[in-house]
Amino acid sequence: MKESEILIVGAGPSGLVLALWLHACGVTPRIVDAAPGPGTTSRALAVQARTLELYRQLDLAQPVVDAGHPIEFFNLWAEGEHRARIPLGAIGAGLTPYPFFFIYPQDRHERLLVDRLAAAGIEVERNVSLTGFQDRGGHVEATLVDARGAEERCAARWLVGCDGARSKVREIMDVGFPGGTYRQVFYVADIEGDSPALNGELNLDLDESDLLAVFATAPKGRGRLVGTVREDRAEHADQLQFSDVSQRAIDNLMISVRMVNWFSTYRVHHRVADHFRRGRAFLVGDAGHIHSPAGGQGMNTGIGDAINLAWKLAAVAKGQAPEELLDSYEAERLPFARRLVHTTDRAFSFLTADGPVAEIVRTGVVPRIMPLVAKLPGAREFLFRTISQTLVHYRTAPLNGGSAGKVHGGDRLPWIQKDGGDNFAPLPEPGWQVHVYGQARPDIVTWCALHGVTLRQFEWNAACAAAGLAEHAVYLLRPDTYVGLAAGSPSIEVMDDYLRANALRL
Known part of the structure; x- marks a missing residue:
């Protein structure tokens, strides 16, 4: 065997x-x-x-x-009219070494x-x-x-x-595997063609009955269409061809398709295993x-x-x-x-909701409000953090503990850019490491050497404080670079207690 x-x-x-x-x-x-x-x-x-x-x-x-291919702009269309072009660019600048939306x-x-x-x-x-x-x-x-x-x-x-x-x-x-299935049938198609929406950017058409998103897969002339299948054809979705999809939104975006490289239909589910x-x-x-x-x-x-x-x-x-x-x-x-x-269920339900009120909000209110909201720095940061998954944390899980500054055990460590590099530079291979922003105490230096844990010390500056880090605190990072232990008053005893509580041998 x-x-x-x-x-x-x-x-x-x-x-x-x-x-x-x-x-x-x-x-x-x-x-x-x-x-x-x-x-x-x-x-x-x-x-x-x-x-x-x-x-x-x-x-x-x-x-x-x-x-x-980074997405530099997000375009909103409604009922055949281009309503807004929202700049994205480096929307997450200062938060991560990868501050863009990326395809x-x-x-x-x-x-x-x-x-x-x-x-x-x-x-x-x-x-x-x-x-x-x-x-x-x-x-x-x-x-x-x-x-x-x-x-x-x-x-x-x-x-x-x-x-x-x-x-x-x-x-x-x-x-x-509880959950459900949305009633709409969707299609996805990778195409080559001509259109103002095949411009290397993200385009979304919010029609009163149809939905179409165009994701650029190249700077020009190629993209992925994600849209709805005509309701009168949805019953036999597995037998459909590209010619069977809802044409209204495609016409709204003036898409002339030269070649369909891939086409498939599917129903969208929302399920999580027990x-x-x-x-x-x-x-x-x-x-x-x-x-x-x-x-x-x-x-x-x-x-x-x-x-x-x-x-x-x-x-x-x-x-x-x-x-x-x-x-x-x-x-x-x-x-x-x-x-x-x-x-995602709430967002998807909004985009696909039926009824006159939903249509007015989707095709009238959203195209007017979203460009204004997108100019607010706080809204842009929240949008990026949410979509980029840099907000994901494990604070309530038993493996993580402590706090120092605004950083808790289970958090993603804040990104700090330094001259010639940053604090996210990888180890030769994934492993535990200790970060100190300021000066590490001698006993912490000894502890790291004893356990074979890489110690990284970074000069304290205003950027560290702005990111919510605490000066001279210890941040013990797990191999996946989430904070396992944040110790504002570090000591060998605190470090040993963490290892003992989790029966870890570094």
């Missing part, structure tokens, strides 16, 4: 990132996927700033930025991740499906079947389902939560799941933490998934 530390089922972005992060932490996983190869369609487009910050830990951020199609994204895995000596086993598994207490025994029907029994200490909304892993775990862990099996990404595409959150949330789980699995596998650490994965990611689904 073939054995591995961790068996990953599913090689979409979440599964691939999980495998890459595990490898960076010193654990080699096995990863299988039922598909014959990586995706060839640009299903997810947006790569958020927090994802890029985490990618930077694996030297992945710059290749994505170099190959992607990098999923097909290219997956190829990059697969290539990085291959360079690390890890190949995705294609045409391999999971048909069942049993949790034996100390390990999982799984049954895999290849394209020829050959069956294999294998063992792993843990199994992770990254196998999407129809997850076989979730089904075998017998975990509920649990992300059961014994030695875990759910990551769409296997655990699905929601509307509003805000470009889905793939980024799955990647966040993967990184959160990866460093914890690696720590337990290497004997640096007890298995109880793995409970913190669900404690941190499940509440966030529920909040996210609630938020």
Whole structure:
């Protein structure tokens, strides 16, 4: 029976990132996927700033930025008229090294991740499906079947389902997936053509009956259309062609389509699994939560799941933490998934609401108010922080504690730009680190040396204070760069108490 530390089922972005992060932490996983190869369609487009910050830990951020496309402007259309052009640009300037909204199609994204895995000596086993598994207490025994029907029994200490909304892993775990399905049928099409809306920017048409968003996938002439299917054709959505979609919004944006490279219809669901862990099996990404595409959150949330789980699995596998650490994965990611689904549900319901009042608000009020609101610095910052996922925190989870300044255990550390660099510079490999903004006490220096933890000291200045940091405080960062412990009055005793409470051996 073939054995591995961790068996990953599913090689979409979440599964691939999980495998890459595990490898960076010193654990080699096995990863299988039922598909014959990586995706060839640009299903997810947006790569958020927090994802890029985490990618930077694996030297992945710059290749994505170099190959992607920032969105500089957001255009609002209503009933065939261009109503507003809202500048976005570096909307998150001063908050992150990646202060923009960014497009990098999923097909290219997956190829990059697969290539990085291959360079690390890890190949995705294609045409391999999971048909069942049993949790034996100390390990999982799984049954895999290849394209020829050959069956294999294998063992792993843990199994992770990254196998999407129809997850076989979730089904075998017998975990509920409550939620619902919106009544509208939507389409997605990657096209080439001519239009004022194929201008390298984000365009949204708010019609009284139709909805159409145009996401640029190139500076000009190419984009993704996301819109509604005509109600009289929705009953047989799986048989539709591009000619069957609602034409009114396309005409409103004066889109002349030369080529349709990909077309698909779908219904939008909003569901969150009851649990992300059961014994030695875990759910990551769409296997655990699905929601509307509003805000470009889905793939980024799955990647966040993967990184959160990866460093914890690696720590337990290497004997640096007890298995109880793995409970913190669900404690941190499940509440966030529920909040996210609630938020995207509200936004999506507003965009697709019926009735005369909803139509007046959507086509009349919003195009007039949004450009004014978008000029307010506070509104722009809140919008960016929310969509970029830099607001995500784990303050209430048991793994995190303390506070120093305005920063609490479980927070994303504030970004501070320094001469020639910043405080987010990655370690050679993901690991724990201590940040001090000011001067570290001698006993903290000794503690870090004793535990093999990198100590980084930054000169205190006004930017540190403005970001909410406390002078001379200790911020113990987890491998995913969230704050595990914030100590305004640091001491060896405080640091040791944190390790003891969580049974960590750094």
